Amino acid sequence: MEISDHDFKKMAQFPLFAGIKPDELLTLLKGSRVRSHSHRGTFVEAGDEASTFGVVLDGAYKLVKPTPKGDDFIMYFATPGDAVGALLMSQEQSVRYPITVKAIGFSRMCVIPKATFNNTWRSHAQILLRINSILYSRMGILQDEKTLARAPLVERIAWFLLKMLERSNSSEEQIIPLPLTRQEIADHLGVTVESVIRIMSQWTQAGIVRSTDGQLEIVRMDQLVQILKDQP
Amino acid sequence: MEISDHDFKKMAQFPLFAGIKPDELLTLLKGSRVRSHSHRGTFVEAGDEASTFGVVLDGAYKLVKPTPKGDDFIMYFATPGDAVGALLMSQEQSVRYPITVKAIGFSRMCVIPKATFNNTWRSHAQILLRINSILYSRMGILQDEKTLARAPLVERIAWFLLKMLERSNSSEEQIIPLPLTRQEIADHLGVTVESVIRIMSQWTQAGIVRSTDGQLEIVRMDQLVQILKDQP
DNA sequence: CGCTCGGTTGATGCACATCAAAGGCTGTGG
């Protein structure tokens, strides 16, 4: 075990591992180690053989699906406690990552070898249920986004920001805890940067949002909620 | 057990239950029964309490997400062997269906009570892995669709039809085995019927597709593939 | 000091939505 005590305790807190005894967790993490990535550092590359999966410890990672033309779609933003690539491990065949995983800001990930999944995770009903649960919530997000596909862009951005805020759940300040660029918002929603900027500039001027050193602060959350309600 | 021998054998063939011994399968299906639905018949309604889940036996079901305005998004088409709502069962809280499930044509579904999930499925690692697998493929579809969101509509329809064909996999005739209306294609892709019709009418005239009594036949698959390749 | 990166603004165009109108087909009830 090459994981520090501090990191180990942190992982034990994650919903994924909640209620699992420390010695059991030890076997689940057999052979794993912590890797750190600087901003835009790559954890796994789409198309590579899937020999490991991971659990986010600090920072954030974006799951990017490359398109034929260099469009680069962001499928999901993984934050601490999120599993990355675990779903893939349960597959019998298919051993290539379908997506590229890149760090946003300085981030750390606990990397777990596939062998450990096969040895312990695969037969551990409790943990499989948890993975199911994570998948379920991620699927819900994808579905919601699909539903919003026809909505005007203002609504979709508002919805996205609120969703990101809700996930961070710091309750105090309404600040999205990862340095989101407008390009990333655009890549996630499948629109162009310009369109995102046009809308968010208005919001900045109206005092609804504010960007301070990379972070996005939602000043008037009620206004965003209003935008979502307005269009019946 | 109120399931006919014929249906039981059919279920045993499904990938979901592959390699599971008959007596084991019996306990997994405890308390379940087969329900049939006529065209547009509802299996579960969004918002209802989730007390059962199901496995599709015959025909097909559409998973519909209602929107504030009556837009009705089709999230997924479930065909024989597909699980419906199983993901939901593994959740600790959240006991309401997020989607409405409706039959397309005359269809049959094996309905399994939640209690059975809690008693046997929940601790059965093998079956949980299978559910994971189903989820994974469904998630892949959602992601692919998200990626295509920016592509022109011709491409998206072509991709959708090919995907549906690939799933049926009857290999002989290139016929999509469920009576898809253009409205349903539109509802699935998040566009209007008119747009779908404008494109598919051209295809019909060009002899690429043909609609015979509700079924859709892909006459020139190569042409559809070409459309996908054309746009770089 | 030139470089890349993120943000911003304006002009122009097109793919798809929207609205409208109509015909065929199926099932259903008087």
Add this chain to the structure above:
DNA sequence: CCACAGCCTTTGATGTGCATCAACCGAGCG
């Protein structure tokens, strides 16, 4: 058995939200 309603398909006219292209600015950084 016919009339009617609901669903599916089709076509045309008109409008618009967002993409595209182009240009520029400021900040951080090797």
